[in-house]
Each structure stands twice: as C-alpha cells, then as structure tokens.
Amino acid sequence: GLEGMEDTDTDLQPRPPVVTIMGHVDHGKTSLLDALRKTDVVAHEAGGITQHIGAYQITVPDGSKVTFIDTPGHEAFTAMRARGASVTDMVVLVVAADDGVMPQTIEAIRHAKAAGVPLIVAVNKIDKPGVKPDRVKQELLQHEVVVESLGGDTQEIEVSATQRINLDKLLEAISLQAEVLDLKANPNRAAEGTVIESKLDRGRGPVATVLVQKGTLKQGDIVVAGAEWGRVRAMLDDKGRQLKDAPPSLPVEILGLSGVPSAGDNFIAVENEARAREVSEFRQRRAREKATAALGARGSLNDMLARIQAGEQKEVAVVVKADVQGSAEAIGVTLGKLGNDEVKVRVLHSAVGQITESDIQLAKASDAVIVAFNVRATSQARDLAAKEGVDIRYYSIIYEVADDIEKLYKGKLAPVQREKFLGYAQILQVFEVKKIGKVAGCRVTEGVVKRGAGVRLLRDGVVIHQGELSTLRRFKDDVREVNNGLECGMSFANYDDIRVSDQIECYEVETVAAA
Numbered sequence: 001g002l003e004g005m006e007d008t009d010t011d012l013q014p015r016p017p018v019v020t021i022m023g024h025v026d027h028g029k030t031s032l033l034d035a036l037r038k039t040d041v042v043a044h045e046a047g048g049i050t051q052h053i054g055a056y057q058i059t060v061p062d063g064s065k066v067t068f069i070d071t072p073g074h075e076a077f078t079a080m081r082a083r084g085a086s087v088t089d090m091v092v093l094v095v096a097a098d099d100g101v102m103p104q105t106i107e108a109i110r111h112a113k114a115a116g117v118p119l120i121v122a123v124n125k126i127d128k129p130g131v132k133p134d135r136v137k138q139e140l141l142q143h144e145v146v147v148e149s150l151g152g153d154t155q156e157i158e159v160s161a162t163q164r165i166n167l168d169k170l171l172e173a174i175s176l177q178a179e180v181l182d183l184k185a186n187p188n189r190a191a192e193g194t195v196i197e198s199k200l201d202r203g204r205g206p207v208a209t210v211l212v213q214k215g216t217l218k219q220g221d222i223v224v225a226g227a228e229w230g231r232v233r234a235m236l237d238d239k240g241r242q243l244k245d246a247p248p249s250l251p252v253e254i255l256g257l258s259g260v261p262s263a264g265d266n267f268i269a270v271e272n273e274a275r276a277r278e279v280s281e282f283r284q285r286r287a288r289e290k291a292t293a294a295l296g297a298r299g300s301l302n303d304m305l306a307r308i309q310a311g312e313q314k315e316v317a318v319v320v321k322a323d324v325q326g327s328a329e330a331i332g333v334t335l336g337k338l339g340n341d342e343v344k345v346r347v348l349h350s351a352v353g354q355i356t357e358s359d360i361q362l363a364k365a366s367d368a369v370i371v372a373f374n375v376r377a378t379s380q381a382r383d384l385a386a387k388e389g390v391d392i393r394y395y396s397i398i399y400e401v402a403d404d405i406e407k408l409y410k411g412k413l414a415p416v417q418r419e420k421f422l423g424y425a426q427i428l429q430v431f432e433v434k435k436i437g438k439v440a441g442c443r444v445t446e447g448v449v450k451r452g453a454g455v456r457l458l459r460d461g462v463v464i465h466q467g468e469l470s471t472l473r474r475f476k477d478d479v480r481e482v483n484n485g486l487e488c489g490m491s492f493a494n495y496d497d498i499r500v501s502d503q504i505e506c507y508e509v510e511t512v513a514a515a
C-alpha cells in the first residue's frame with residue numbers, strides 16, 4: 001500500500017514547526033495567537049477572508065513558516081495526547097509578568113514534560129507598569145524550568161501581545177528551537193496526519209481541520225479520518241483559499257468525508273475506495289472493541305499488564321501523589337531505580353496533595369498509573385478516573401509501592417485488584433461504648449457505607465488510618481449498610497483514634513482478572 005511506508009533519510013525535507021500556546025487563564029494566550037497571526041507577511045496578499053479553522057500557518061520575514069495550533073488551553077493538547085496523537089513540536093508557555101506562575105502554568109509545564117516537548121517561555125504583559133519579569137524566572141525555577149539567563153536551556157522572551165512587543169524575537173526563538181529539533185518529513189508520499197477539529201456544517205456537510213504531518217494531501221485524494229472516509233472534495237487554508245496540495249505541517253480544512261471524525265483521530269490518504277472501506281471497517285471494529293473493554297471495567301492497569309506481557313509496552317509511567325514531601329521524594333527515588341532492559345519505569349510527576357482532575361488527565365494522556373500515598377482523590381477526580389479508566393493505587397507503605405510497580409513491569413501483577421468507591425461519612429460525635437470501645441457518630445455525606453468494607457480515615461485531607469469498618473449501627477440495630485443523608489454509628493477494627501470532624505471514606509475491593 002501507499003500508506004505506512006518508511007521514509008529514508010534522502011526522502012526527508014525540512015518542515016515548519018508546529019507550536020501550541022499554553023498558560024494560565026487570562027495570561028494572554030488568545031491575544032498572543034491573534035498578535036502572531038497578524039505578523040504574517042503574506043496575509044495581506046491573500047485577500048481571502050480569514051476564518052477560524054483551529055490552526056493557522058504564518059510566513060515570517062525570512063520566508064520560513066510556522067504553524068500554530070489555534071486552540072489555546074490544555075484540554076485540546078491533553079485530549080489529543082490521550083488519543084495517542086502528538087501534533088505539537090514545541091509549547092510556548094505564556095506567563096503574565098504581573099501574575100507570575102499560576103496553577104495552570106504548572107499544569108502546562110507538566111503536560112509538556114510528560115509529552116517530551118520543549119518549552120519556550122513567553123513572559124507576557126511586560127508593557128504593564130511596574131511588572132517584574134525576573135520574578136517569573138525565579139518561580140519557574142521551582143518547577144524545574146531553567147531559563148537561559150539563569151544558566152538553563154529554556155529560551156525565554158519578554159513580550160507584550162497587545163502592544164506587539166518582541167513578537168519577532170519570539171518567532172526567532174521558535175525558529176531556533178525548530179532548528180535544534182531538525183524537523184523533517186517526506187512530502188513525496190501519501191498524506192498522513194491528525195484531525196485537529198471537526199464539525200457538521202449545515203451547508204457543507206462534515207468538515208474536518210487536519211494537520212498534514214507526512215506526505216502531501218491533494219485535492220481528490222481518498223482519505224480515512226478516524227473511522228470516516230471520503231474523497232477530498234475541497235481543501236481550504238485558514239485564509240479561505242482553495243488549495244490543490246497541502247504539504248507537511250500545513251493545517252487545512254477538508255470537505256467530502258462521510259461523517260465527522262474526532263479531534264486527535266489519525267487520517268491517511270489511501271490508494272482507492274476499497275482500501276478506504278477496509279481501513280474504516282477495521283477502525284470501527286477496534287473502536288467497538290475498546291468500548292466493550294471499557295464497559296467490562298478493564299482499566300489502564302490491566303491493559304498495561306497485557307501489553308507488557310505481550311512485549312508491546314516498554315515503559316511504566318507513574319504519577320505519585322503523597323501526603324508529605326519526604327514520602328513523595330522517597331517514592332520517586334525508589335521507583336526511579338526500578339525497571340529492566342525490557343521495560344523502564346518513569347516517574348512523570350511527583351507532588352504533595354490530593355489527587356485532582358489534572359492528575360487524572362495527565363495519567364490518561366500518558367497512559368500512567370497513579371500512586372496515592374496516604375492521600376485520596378477529590379470526588380471530581382474519582383469520577384473522572386472511573387470514566388477514563390485511569391487506575392489509582394492507594395498505599396500507606398513505601399515498599400508496597402515498589403513491590404507492585406516491580407510486579408507490574410515484570411508483567412506479574414495479577415490478578416489486579418481495583419478499588420470501588422462506596423461513600424463518605426463525617427464524624428459528628430465520638431462515644432465510648434462498653435465492649436466496643438470508641439464509636440463514631442456519623443452522617444453519611446455521599447454514597448453508601450457498608451459493614452465489612454474498607455475504610456480510610458481522613459484528617460484534614462490526609463489518610464491517618466486504613467482498615468475495616470467493623471460495626472455499623474442505626475440507632476441500636478446492627479445494619480449492613482447506611483445510605484447518604486442518614487446518621488449511624490461506626491467503629492473500626494483495631495483502631496480508635498477518632499475525632500470529631502474526621503472524614504471516613506468507604507470502599508470495596510473488586511478483583512479483576514488480569515487480561
């Protein structure tokens with residue numbers, strides 16, 4: 001077939017860099033994308049009406065080109081990575097000089113690092129009076145981003161998006177980074193790339209913005225995008241111009257597909273309709289299988305285990321969250337020593353605090369396992385983990401973490417046990433009861449609690465005990481379970497250091513057969 005051929009060195013030609021802009025909300029991502037777009041030296045010649053197509057390419061004064069993914073924010077980036085697509089060559093991290101490093105700045109750094117994509121820092125809003133760009137550099141240092149002026153290798157440019165200061169310098173930094181990356185693709189082959197955006201247009205039918213990453217897409221080509229296929233009836237760039245050819249790194253809007261693919265889907269040009277049908281059917285079948293697997297509650301861990309056993313996976317990625325810095329570091333160091341010639345262990349991120357949605361997104365995007373050491377997940381994070389099939393493993397002993405991860409990379413972790421969240425209760429009063437000892441008078445605040453279930457006692461969000469719920473009573477009666485909103489008495493097996501306002505998390509352990 002035309003697709004899937006390997007390119008040799010002589011086929012490869014330089015291609016423009018593809019850049020994503022990330023940063024905290026209101027730090028100026030949209031303004032910077034707009035400002036950079038206006039630097040295009042050929043924009044005025046086009047005369048077409050510029051339209052939003054999710055990505056655009058500009059020509060800089062020296063004639064070279066840069067492609068920007070025009071979907072600011074981290075969601076597009078992580079959503080695409082979660083689908084296995086890597087579209088961006090570098091990330092421009094926008095940090096407002098007057099606000100400094102903020103939570104989404106840190107998140108962006110983590111995502112870029114996890115994806116192995118280099119960063120360029122754009123310290124924005126330097127036109128504002130009294131701003132201190134140097135402070136930003138110091139703050140970045142705490143997140144292991146060392147800018148050049150502090151002896152590191154991350155380029156940093158001070159800019160103003162609205163006053164259009166130093167945009168040329170930012171573009172130079174991008175070119176320099178592109179040179180270092182030595183970006184190349186073979187333009188003389190069947191096109192292949194990724195869907196960046198898609199929609200159903202009333203007049204035009206399914207419309208997809210695709211980024212060509214290899215080869216040249218031609219009008220009239222037969223393509224498969226995700227599980228949809230069709231003949232490219234028309235192809236437009238972001239300036240609304242009709243194109244006959246789209247070379248590597250060019251984003252184009254294509255018309256003619258049978259349906260609407262998803263962002264992050266792969267697309268390829270194929271030789272004929274029969275082949276398009278075949279590829280499309282294969283992809284539909286695979287999507288159905290994946291959906292069935294998800295329904296069967298097989299999470300990332302079991303899939304990972306199966307892939308390791310099949311020799312298909314070469315890395316176990318881990319996100320570590322712990323109650324104190326010392327534990328986070330100790331686990332990081334311990335895990336860092338694991339791995340063998342076949343499978344490496346990589347700690348993507350290690351930090352103190354409860355597990356948040358952004359940890360789940362990071363784990364999902366990187367196919368990582370989350371290790372929770374004496375911490376728990378927020379309820380939103382827990383829901384997201386269940387939905388996305390991300391596994392959170394809870395621990396309170398460091399060597400058990402090491403043991404499990406070792407079993408995992410050796411393909412021996414079986415059967416896998418998965419925790420199922422049951423509910424939360426809040427301690428309202430503590431009583432002394434004869435023969436039982438201390439009893440917690442509680443109200444169930446979410447879900448359900450069950451006698452015999454696993455419990456975790458949380459004080460100020462930190463796990464102080466993990467064990468079993470031994471007695472559960474409503475008024476004077478022993479009961480099997482108590483639902484949300486109701487009050488009950490609880491006591492714990494071999495444990496009675498309980499206090500008013502402690503929180504109790506209740507869970508069950510299900511054993512899921514490894515694949």
Ligand code: GDP
Pocket residue numbers: 023024025026027028029030031032072124125126127128159160161162163
């Ligand atoms: P986003 O949420 O990161 O996309 O941020 P926006 O681009 O929407 O910008 C947020 C606000 O900051 C807007 O009011 C912009 O006008 C303002 N802003 C963006 N860049 C600059 C800049 O360079 N200087 C100043 N003074 N304001 C800016």
